[in-house]
Amino acid sequence: APRFAILDPAYTMSVPKMQVISGAFDTLSHAMETYFGNSDQDNVSDDVALSIMRNTVVNMRRLLKNIDDIQVRGNLMWDSAMAENGILKVGRVTDFQAHQLEHQLGAYTDCNHGQGLAVIHPAYYRHIVKDAKEKFERFAKVVFGKDTAEAGVEALADFIKECGLPAKMGELKSKTEITPELLRNVADTCNVIKCNPRELSRDEIYEILMECM
Template sequence: MNSFTFYNPTQLVFGKDSIEKLPQMIAQFTQGKKIMLTYGGGSIKKSGLYDRIMTLLSDFEVTEFGGIEPNPRLSTVTKAVEVVKEKGIDFILAVGGGSVIDGTKLISAASKLDNDPWDIVTRKVTPEEGVPFGTILTISATGSEMNSGSVITNWETNEKLGWGSPLVFPKFSLLNPEILYTLPKNQTVNGIVDSMSHLLEQYFNEADNSAIGDAMIAGVMKEIMKAGEVALKEPENYEARETLMLGATVALNGFMRMGYNGDWATHNIEHAVSAVHDIAHGAGLAILFPAWMTYVSDKSPERFAKFAEDVFDVDSSLSQQEKVDAGINGIRDYWTSIGAPAHLSDFEITEDDFETFADKTLFNGPFGNFYQLDKEAVMAIYQLAK
């Protein structure tokens, strides 16, 4: 394994009574009374969660900022930063899924600078402080509730880039699995794909020895897959929602990548697609990850064979290639079985876009830690996914 330092300061408050602890959690991080409430399209109002939160925040002066998009846009974040500065906001509460939380992370950091928020994303400037913020999670998918990463879309330039800073770990995240009961099916499916993709990105890593990580990743992935099938049939099955919620969190809070970085090429490939076509991140990953696996598998067949053994318990008597195929088909078939898309053409994306996508992925040159991809490789993966 590579040498590493593990750090994660986010307080995770998990369970049916977690949201009721909101006032005392905020009080740990600010004595101020000016709160900004960030959220997405308004589903929190339909579900009753908004009223519940506002009751808990009755002693605070709350400024609402809704409308953060599923792929959070720079223009929206920039407007929120202006409000934070104008109102002198003391604390931000992000209520939503990964997109709301990702957007809030940039709001937090950019509100302490005079620069364009995009300068933070493109690493032209490094933030040195941020407005403290916490989260109430409504979608289990990205793990953003317990990490320091964020992905922002610049719709004007069709760029979708990831960035991160130790300053933007949430101070706390409140997770109540009951909130997931009312999720639309497609959001549950996308969340399952997203969390599994994070595990896949880390399983295929650059380390010579990742035995502990392999075991943890395989175990979590198996439980997510089982719970996913149950939750889609029984949306109010608490145990299944509990497993999906915690599974998505630990999939990307650093626990699974101690001693290596993981690959992350598929995320880069997907970001180029959703930056142009604005499709859901999980949907894009469901299409592109099996294509990446197919393309890369012959470069390291022993790793892919081990994946099939670890996750799908394939018969040890199978040949190496049979194991490789079983692992790739296992992922593709599972995602298809739960209703995830399988082809770029499902979204009317054609080969005409592939070169544009590929050029966007290569803005910093070849990429991928497990296996480096150049333009020819990226184009081939898009072809496999068409």
């Protein structure tokens, strides 16, 4: 396995805007799913994760205004490295249920990974927001400047639309038609994470996926 990586945003300048935005949303997703795991509230990893989330959102907005800004691309590259180099996960459990749903959705379709996550996250968080109220309140305040947990989830949904990312299954570019039957298969075969704020039943997972239709 690689021991280190040399990060140079110059090599990303030819990557189209929507692909960068989609990849950056995956960065945001990794930070969110690390943060919302069942770990104690007062730890430095949570503070760092929130900072990465906030910075990713800020720079995604900057990228929408100027796709050729190499500083913004560099910021997003560093956000990505910090979100997934393992530092945030030290000594804690994580909630990667949304990733598990998207991985299985991707196995049945050819949808873009980051865009699939953008569709799934808001619906999933609407189901678990009451099970991790304090963490969602901090997320809402730090990342989106909102006062309540629920407002933070809706701000995330609005941000997804602001970025031009898909908000519903029908907006995903997939050669395979996404039907209720396909989503039932996703729900029945995906991994179910046990260390998220609340373990989901497969029926609730199907309900979440159907809310994304």
